[in-house]
Structures are given as structure tokens and as C-alpha cells.
Amino acid sequence: MIKVAIIGVGTVGSSVVNILEKNKDIISARAGVEIVPAIGVVKNLNKKREVNIPLTTNVDEVLQREDIDIVVELMGGVEEPYKIVKKALQNKKAVVTANKALLAYHRYELQELAGDLPLFYEASVAGGIPIIGALRNGLSANHIESIVGILNGTSNFMLTKMIKENATYEKALKEAQELGYAEADPTFDVGGFDAAHKLLILASIAYGIDAKPEDILIEGISSITKTDVEFAKEFDYEIKLLGIAKKNGDGVELRVHPTMVKNSHPIAKVDGVMNAVSVVGDCVGQTMFYGPGAGGDATASAVIADIIEIARGNKGPMLGYKKGLESGLRLLKPSQIESKYYLKLKVVDKPGVLASIAKILSDFNISISSVLQKDSRVANRVRLLFTTHKTQEAKIIKAMANIEELESVGKGNISMMRIEE
Amino acid sequence: MIKVAIIGVGTVGSSVVNILEKNKDIISARAGVEIVPAIGVVKNLNKKREVNIPLTTNVDEVLQREDIDIVVELMGGVEEPYKIVKKALQNKKAVVTANKALLAYHRYELQELAGDLPLFYEASVAGGIPIIGALRNGLSANHIESIVGILNGTSNFMLTKMIKENATYEKALKEAQELGYAEADPTFDVGGFDAAHKLLILASIAYGIDAKPEDILIEGISSITKTDVEFAKEFDYEIKLLGIAKKNGDGVELRVHPTMVKNSHPIAKVDGVMNAVSVVGDCVGQTMFYGPGAGGDATASAVIADIIEIARGNKGPMLGYKKGLESGLRLLKPSQIESKYYLKLKVVDKPGVLASIAKILSDFNISISSVLQKDSRVANRVRLLFTTHKTQEAKIIKAMANIEELESVGKGNISMMRIEE
Numbered sequence: 001m002i003k004v005a006i007i008g009v010g011t012v013g014s015s016v017v018n019i020l021e022k023n024k025d026i027i028s029a030r031a032g033v034e035i036v037p038a039i040g041v042v043k044n045l046n047k048k049r050e051v052n053i054p055l056t057t058n059v060d061e062v063l064q065r066e067d068i069d070i071v072v073e074l075m076g077g078v079e080e081p082y083k084i085v086k087k088a089l090q091n092k093k094a095v096v097t098a099n100k101a102l103l104a105y106h107r108y109e110l111q112e113l114a115g116d117l118p119l120f121y122e123a124s125v126a127g128g129i130p131i132i133g134a135l136r137n138g139l140s141a142n143h144i145e146s147i148v149g150i151l152n153g154t155s156n157f158m159l160t161k162m163i164k165e166n167a168t169y170e171k172a173l174k175e176a177q178e179l180g181y182a183e184a185d186p187t188f189d190v191g192g193f194d195a196a197h198k199l200l201i202l203a204s205i206a207y208g209i210d211a212k213p214e215d216i217l218i219e220g221i222s223s224i225t226k227t228d229v230e231f232a233k234e235f236d237y238e239i240k241l242l243g244i245a246k247k248n249g250d251g252v253e254l255r256v257h258p259t260m261v262k263n264s265h266p267i268a269k270v271d272g273v274m275n276a277v278s279v280v281g282d283c284v285g286q287t288m289f290y291g292p293g294a295g296g297d298a299t300a301s302a303v304i305a306d307i308i309e310i311a312r313g314n315k316g317p318m319l320g321y322k323k324g325l326e327s328g329l330r331l332l333k334p335s336q337i338e339s340k341y342y343l344k345l346k347v348v349d350k351p352g353v354l355a356s357i358a359k360i361l362s363d364f365n366i367s368i369s370s371v372l373q374k375d376s377r378v379a380n381r382v383r384l385l386f387t388t389h390k391t392q393e394a395k396i397i398k399a400m401a402n403i404e405e406l407e408s409v410g411k412g413n414i415s416m417m418r419i420e421e
Numbered sequence: 422m423i424k425v426a427i428i429g430v431g432t433v434g435s436s437v438v439n440i441l442e443k444n445k446d447i448i449s450a451r452a453g454v455e456i457v458p459a460i461g462v463v464k465n466l467n468k469k470r471e472v473n474i475p476l477t478t479n480v481d482e483v484l485q486r487e488d489i490d491i492v493v494e495l496m497g498g499v500e501e502p503y504k505i506v507k508k509a510l511q512n513k514k515a516v517v518t519a520n521k522a523l524l525a526y527h528r529y530e531l532q533e534l535a536g537d538l539p540l541f542y543e544a545s546v547a548g549g550i551p552i553i554g555a556l557r558n559g560l561s562a563n564h565i566e567s568i569v570g571i572l573n574g575t576s577n578f579m580l581t582k583m584i585k586e587n588a589t590y591e592k593a594l595k596e597a598q599e600l601g602y603a604e605a606d607p608t609f610d611v612g613g614f615d616a617a618h619k620l621l622i623l624a625s626i627a628y629g630i631d632a633k634p635e636d637i638l639i640e641g642i643s644s645i646t647k648t649d650v651e652f653a654k655e656f657d658y659e660i661k662l663l664g665i666a667k668k669n670g671d672g673v674e675l676r677v678h679p680t681m682v683k684n685s686h687p688i689a690k691v692d693g694v695m696n697a698v699s700v701v702g703d704c705v706g707q708t709m710f711y712g713p714g715a716g717g718d719a720t721a722s723a724v725i726a727d728i729i730e731i732a733r734g735n736k737g738p739m740l741g742y743k744k745g746l747e748s749g750l751r752l753l754k755p756s757q758i759e760s761k762y763y764l765k766l767k768v769v770d771k772p773g774v775l776a777s778i779a780k781i782l783s784d785f786n787i788s789i790s791s792v793l794q795k796d797s798r799v800a801n802r803v804r805l806l807f808t809t810h811k812t813q814e815a816k817i818i819k820a821m822a823n824i825e826e827l828e829s830v831g832k833g834n835i836s837m838m839r840i841e842e
Contacts, residue, residue, distance in 0.1 A: 019562055019704050025747070029629075030561045032743030122559065128705035130559020137558075138543065138551020140451045141440060141725030208450075266711060269690050283440050284549035284712060284722035290687060291708035301705035304562030314735045322453030326446070 002031070002311050003038040005068045007059060007084060008075030009049055012098060012123070013040065015300035016072060017051040027304065031311035035304075038068060063087050070310055072303060073097040082106050089113050096306040098123035098299055104197035108210055111318040119318045120306035125198040126151060126275040128298030129291035130305065135205045135279060136320035142281025143326070144206035147245040148265075148420060151198040151256075153273035153293040154182045154189035155221050155241040159258075160271040163229055163239060169222060181273055191220035192241060192256040199243035199256060202277070206245060207252050208325030217334040219257040227344060228417060231372065231385050232260055238268040242420060251332035255418075260342050260387075262421040335394040340369065340419035343386040343400070346378060348408040354384065357403055364399040366391045387419060423452070423732050424459040426489045428480060428505060429496030430470055433519060433544070434461065436721035437493060438472040448725065452732035456725075459489060484508050491731055493724060494518040503527050510534050517727040519544035519720055525618035529631055532739040540739045541727035546619040547572060547696040549719030550712035551726065556626045556700065557741035563702025564747070565627035568666040569686075569841060572619040572677075574694035574714040575603045575610035576642050576662040580679075581692040584650055584660060590643060602694055612641035613662060613677040620664035620677060623698070627666060628673050629746030638755040640678040648765060649838060652793065652806050653681055659689040663841060672753035676839075681763050681808075683842040756815040761790065761840035764807040764821070767799060769829040775805065778824055785820040787812045808840060 004020070006013045017037045020027065028034045040055045041062050049055070056062060063071065063084065071088040073081050073095060081102045088095050089110075094117055097103070103110070103124055110119055122132045126149070135144075150156050157179075158172035167175070173190070176182035188194050196218045203209045221241050232239050237260040246253045261268045266288045270276040275293025280286050292298040319325075347353045354373075361368060367389040374383040388396070400414050425441070427434045438458045441448065449455045461476045462483050470476070477483060484492065484505070492509040494502050494516060502523045509516050510531075515538055518524070524531070524545055531540055543553045547570070556565075571577050578600075579593035588596070594611070597603035609615050617639045624630045642662050653660050658681040667674045682689045687709045691697040696714025701707050713719040730737075740746075768774045775794075782789060788810040795804040809817070821835050 015704070023562060023564060023703070026564055027562060029742040029744050029746045030738075032738065128702075129708060130555050133554055133559045134551050134710075137730055138554045138726050139722065140729045141444060141448060141722045143444060143447055266690075269687075281549075281722060282444070283436070283718040283725075285716075285719055287550060287710075287712035289555075289708075289710055292706045295706075297704040298706055301560065301562045301702060304704075305559050308561045309558055309737075312737050314737060316730075316733050316735060317451075317453065321450040323450050325450045 001034045001036055002069045003036050003067050004070045004072055004307060005039050005041065005062045006037055007041045007071060007073050009040040009042050009051060009055065010074065011296040012299045012303065013074045014049055014051050015296035016074070016303050017053055019297065019300050019304060021052070027308060031308045033311050035307055035311060059084055063091050063093070068093060070094045070096060070307055072307070073099055074303070076101070078102055078105050085110060086113060089117055089119070092117065094118040094310045096303055096310070097121050098303055100124040100194070100197040100201060104200045104213055107201065107204055107319065114318050116315060118310045118315050120309060121201070122306050123299045123302035125201050126277055126291070127293040127295065128301045129275060129277065129289050129293065130302065131202070131277045131289050132205065134289055135202060136316065139279060139281050139284060139287070140320065142283050145247055145280040145282060147202050147206060147277060147279050148267060149199065149202070149243045149277035150240055150267060150270050150275050151195040151243045151277070151293065152189050152241055153275055154186065156270065157181050157273045158190070159221060159239055159241065162224065163232065164271070166229070169224060190222055192218040195241060195243045196256045199245060199254060203245040203252065203254055205320045207247070207329050208321065208327065209252050209254065209329060209331055211254060211331050215331060217255040217257065217337065221258045223415070224258055227383060231342065234372070235370065235387070236263045237261060238263060240267065244420070247329070248332060248338055250328050250330065251336065252329050253332050253337050255334065255337060258417055260417055260419040265421065335397070337393040338390055339393065340390050340421065341388045341396050342417045342419055343388065344415050345384040345403070345409060346381045346413040347384050348380065349377070349382045350408060353408045356406055356408070357384070360399055360402045361388070364395045366395055366399055422455045422457055423490045424457050424488050425491045425493055425728060426483045427458055427461045428492060428494050430461040430463050430472060430476065431495065432717040433720045433724065434495045435470055435472050436717035437495070437724050438474055440718065440721050440725060442473065448729060452729040454732050456728055456732060480505060484512050484514070489514060491515045491517060491728055493728070494520055495724070497522070499523055499526050506531060507534060510538055510540070513538065515539040515731045517724055517731070518542050519724055521545040521615070521618040521622060525621045525634055528622065528625055528740065535739050537736060539731045539736050541730060542622070543727050544720045544723035546622050547698055547712070548714040548716065549722045550696060550698065550710050550714065551723065552623070552698045552710050553626065555710055556623060557737065560700060560702050560705060560708070561741065563704050566668055566701040566703060568623050568627060568698060568700050569688060570620065570623070570664045570698035571661055571688060571691050571696050572616040572664045572698070572714065573610050573662055574696055575607065577691070578602050578694045579611065580642060580660055580662065583645065584653065585692070587650070590645060611643055613639040616662060616664040617677045620666060620675060624666040624673065624675055626741045628668070628750050629742060629748065630673050630675065630750060630752055632675060632752050636752060638676040638678065638758065642679045644836070645679055648804060652763065655793070656791065656808070657684045658682060659684060661688065665841070668750070669753060669759055671749050671751065672757065673750050674753050674758050676755065676758060679838055681838055681840040686842065756818065758814040759811055760814065761811050761842065762809045762817050763838045763840055764809065765836050766805040766824070766830060767802045767834040768805050769801065770798070770803045771829060774829045777827055777829070778805070781820055781823045782809070785816045787816055787820055
């Protein structure tokens, strides 16, 4: 028998406890041993919870219990769970966590601390999709060329509403909040931070890159407008909030931003609250993993899979490698990103404007792929939309600054979105 | 250092050897140890191969070598590799195989023989997609409700041609053969047998069901006509050759057949030679795994992932469980399958025909979902197409037999396809 302590008995914790009970036939057959949720640690004993295990507020006592084999950390936050996981490892407990924020900040210290103890975290990225296992085990023969993921269900739900049903950003957000997909303060989801935490975990497994959320480009979806949506439809793109990790020479790009994704990309078809991660490896080619990225039971599915792996005696290195991985690779600065770009301008409608903009792009060696001038006027101005061939972020930023200085354009009348094909 | 013997140095074997060399930096970092392809066993030493390892024809000698840790079986066939894998296990070698036919017939004996020795087979189903790992590990907390897979790239390529480009079956086959996707005798692929082998492996992991190809329903794609394709387009279906494993009460349906798949199903969007497997679990909900199902390098990606897992010391039970799994479940007979159906008839165009057909369906308690009568005449007859609500295969078969006996229908003028939504 393997005894599990659940630290944090909220939505996911309750699902873990209840599924361990409901599916115990299949779980013990697969684990080869009975798995028992022995104790739950909570902050408030008076809160009603639909679980049938003893509860306590004393985490230290639980971490010292000799009969507890696995500590499952589901409390959220960063520094408090970090202390608890450290203590659990010091007390020789195996650990399972679903905590992406904890791992976004402390995964390397934790890998070091864990040593030969299993520290598994399948549920930390993309909920029920076994993407950690796929990347750490199933694709381990590959140099990973790119990871492109829809890692935040809230944003994807809103973007689907905006594109498929022409909802405004505000209306989409309201609906997401009403359905319980978005928090009252949605910043963590719509601002790209949640996706960034998950991306950093995937990038560590793929590239051994040590980076924190502060080190990478993170842009949210709040600035997407109807014009962007119309352009996307007209040119066969979807707009997705993507987490992207991409090898570029001896560097790695890590970035989260709204993206124009060509319809032919398998990830473009992923709608609503679903998550998906496309991984391109040098041997395997393109793969994609699709499923629910959140929800109590789906996340618990991943947590329990980790518990079963530990029960089976599988250790595996936490991040998937025992010594330095791709040690020549370094994190590229945002300015070093290479991408195709979509440029959106509001310009004064007079002869020569297009020519002067094209001239600036050409000066920066940026090659234009398509142009669309819409005959719709806003305050005496017309919309001018471009897409470019692949170029460097630094060049686009400088070119945009120069274009903004044109009298016929002016401050705040040019913006861009990156394109993925 | 871990030494590997490669039994069978064809397309996949050569890729395994070459990727172990080309990607050895990342492979040894992930495995924690250097992995060396030490020897290849071939039938014909004179055949030119692009690999840089010693070759021999003496398999027995290789299986007895004390310095060989892992035997990789890539020779194909059933009984000969079965003998070799048995001998390897008896000699305490870990085994990796990509051989679906071997496993379709001998997986339970092999699990028994392997005992605590690792016997891994990620490459046997869906090539480079890590679907075995997903099902055996990542989704192990779930009772699996269904597995629906595009498991044969050749058939999917042909069906894509037939639907997207209106190619005939013959033209699609010819193109597949010219591109090297189909054999001169394509029966194994287009007849559904290849998909059936893979389905049996997946069903063993999900349900512990012991069945052989002979025990299950297998239909190929050769009878699909332009009428079916036109109907599919008109009613928002794709036609896919699917391998389906589905829990139905205390039974399991296992079947391979061409299927009308509703466009909204994620698997409907998988085109060309790509494979995909959709798995629905009781906790996780719907997931899908997508990627290349064949090809030397993609398959080698999975073979090497298994080698790395063995090097890491992971054992895991071969089929994912240490004792009986869902032991109450039994294999349902083809007649017990439950599905929605598409019925295609050629009927004499006279009053009362539709009524008499509808009467027979109603007598068998089969409820009609949609009807389409096309105004196109073939030899004085008209096309009549139905879809039904869910019913049992036995009822449809009997109803079809009765309908065939109507004077206005007649032998050979009714056929059906199953529907998946």
C-alpha cells in the first residue's frame, strides 16, 4: 500500500482524492499496489469539502509522518509550496506537484534537491494532456526544433468567441467570467503569464534552458481588435495566444504572444477552452498533443498518472536529463526573435504614403509578403495592413519607430502581431 | 555504456543506428549513459546499407553475447521474431520491438515471459506518436471510454485524395504507390489489417482484452464510392478508416472499418499520411495525439525513446498493469456493436418504395436520422441515402437483408457505413 498526502484540497485536490477512490480498481491494477489518499492538508478546516479523508492544518506533522510515501502539492503560490516541497524531499518523500508557478521559478533547484527521489509534475502544463511525458520520454531521441502551444484555455476560449462569433474582447471576457473560465482579475490568464510559466517548464525539458518569466517576451491578448480578426479571416489565419520555444541557430527563442497562425497548422483548429501543444523534433517531424488544459478531474488525471509512475518504481530524471542538455544553447533576447510579422497601420489617405512606408521597410531589409488596403475610413484615415517575410524583431521595432515618425502615420498608428506558419 | 543489437537493418533499423550516432549528445544526456549500436543482424550481408556498424547473419551468436544489453527487433513477421524475442528474454536482455504483427498475436505470452525485464514497443503503433506511453502512463488514472484512431497512413492518404481532390479509389491507390506510401499488394494497409494489429495493442493496454485479429471486425476502404464521398461532403462528414475500441456496458467493441466521421471531431481534420489517436477517459475527457505514423526516422524516434527509458532504469509492466485489468470486460461480437449507420440504396423509382423501406427499419426499431434522395438516375434507379440513430449491428444487418428482398430494391443494392460523431 502506498500512502499519499494531499497538500491543498481545492478543486484539483478533491478530484484527486475522489478519483483515487472511484477508479481504485484500475489504478491499483496499473500501479501494482493499492494507493490510498491518507490525509489532506488545508488552511481552513471549516470550509466544506466533498472528500472523505482526514484533514489537518498541520503540514509539518504530515511531512514527518513515516507512513506517507508521496506528497502531492496542490496549494498554489511559489515560496510557500517551495518550502514544503523542499521539506518533503529532505524527509525522503516522493513529490507530485501541479504547480506551474513553483516550477517556473524553482525547477532547477528542485531537480538538484530531488536527486534520485521522484519529483513529477505532469499536471503543471496543459492539465490532462500528458505532454511532459511525451517530451521527457516519448520524444527523447529528438533535438527539439520547436514547441508551439495553446497553453491557456481562458484566452483560447475568448479568442474563439472573438473570431468565430465576432465578439468584442470585452464581451468574450464577460462570457468567460460567467462560465467560470476566467477570474474576476483575468490578468494572469489573458496577460500571457500562465502560458509563460508552462512554456518555461517545457523549454527546460526540451533545451535545458534556465530562464524565469521575467527573462522572456510575454504579451497578452487585450489589444486584439476587430481589424485584426477581419484580416485574419481574409488571409486564412486564426489568432491564438501561443507559447513558443524555438531553436534558432545556437540560441532558443522563448515567447508568449498573440499570433496569427496559418489555418493549415494543426494547432489553428484547436478551439474553445482546449489546449494543444505541437512539438517538432528532428527525427519525428511534427506531432501534436490535444486535450483539456484545466478542470479538476482532467488535472487530477495527470496528478494520479504521476502517482502511479512513482508506485511502479519509475524515477527518471525530473527534467529528463542526467547531465547538461544542449549546453551550447543560450536564451535569445526578445530583440533577437525571428518571425514573420503582420503590421497594422492607420494612415492619412494621400499619395506617396504607401511608398514611404515601403521604403522604410526596405531600408531595414524587411521584405513585404502581402498588402491589404481597406476602403474603410476612420477619422480621415485608411487602414493599411502588411505581412512580411521572416525578419528579426529588432528590425521590425526600429522600422515601426521610423514609420511612426512619418507625418502621414504618427504616434500610436502602427502595431504588429507575429505570424506562425 | 549500453550496447544495443539491431535485429533487422532495413529502413527503420538504419534510421535507429544513424540517429543514435547523429543525436548522441542529447541521447546520452537524457539516458544518463552512452548508448552504442554494437551490431546489426541481417539476412543478406551483400545488400548495401548506409550504416556504420558491424553486421552479421548469426542471430543466435548475437543473442548470447554477454555485452549486449538491449535487443531491438525490427525484422517484421510473426513467428520468427517471436522465437528471437523469446530467446533474448531468456538470455536476460531487455527488448525493444516495433513489430505490431508480433504483438497482435503474442503480446500476452511475451508479457508473461518478460516478467521484470523491460519489453517496450512504442514504435509498434502510430510510428513516432508516443501513444503507448500516453495510454500506459499518462492516462493511467482513467477508465478508457473509447479509442478512435487513424492508424494507417496509406489509407488516410488515399481517403484524403478521394475526398479533397475527388480522386477515384484506383487513382488514389496509384498515387500512393508512386509515392511509396503503398505496397504493390496494398491489401495489408487498405484492407484494415495493419490498423487492426495496432488497435489490438492499444485495446490491451486500455482494457486488458485478449483478442487476435481473427476475432474482430475488419473492413477495408476498397468499396468506398463517389456517392459516399458526395454524401459525406453534403452532410459535413469526413470518411476515415478508423480503428475503434469502445466500452459498451460490460463489453468492449473492437473494430476497424471505413467510417463517416462528423467534421467537428478532432480526428476528422487529420489528413494525408498522418496518424492520430483520440482517447476519451472518464477523468480526462477527450484527448488526441497526432503525428507521423510511419517513416524510418519517425519510427526510430519511438524505438530510441524506448531504449532511453530502459537505460534510465524504467521498467513498468509491458501492457501497463501488474494484475488483471477491468477483468469483467469481455470482447463483444461484431453483431453486438452499437453505432449510427449510413445506408446507401439504389431503388426503383416508384411510389411506396421509401415507405416500405422505412417500415422495415421501424420494425427493427431503427430510428431514421436523415434521408437524402438524389435526383440522379442510374439505370432507371435512384439513390436513396439514410442515416440512422444509434442501433445495434445485428439489427442493421437483418434490416438490410429484409430491405434487399423488396422487389424495388433487390440483391446488392443496399450497403452501409458506420458513423462516428
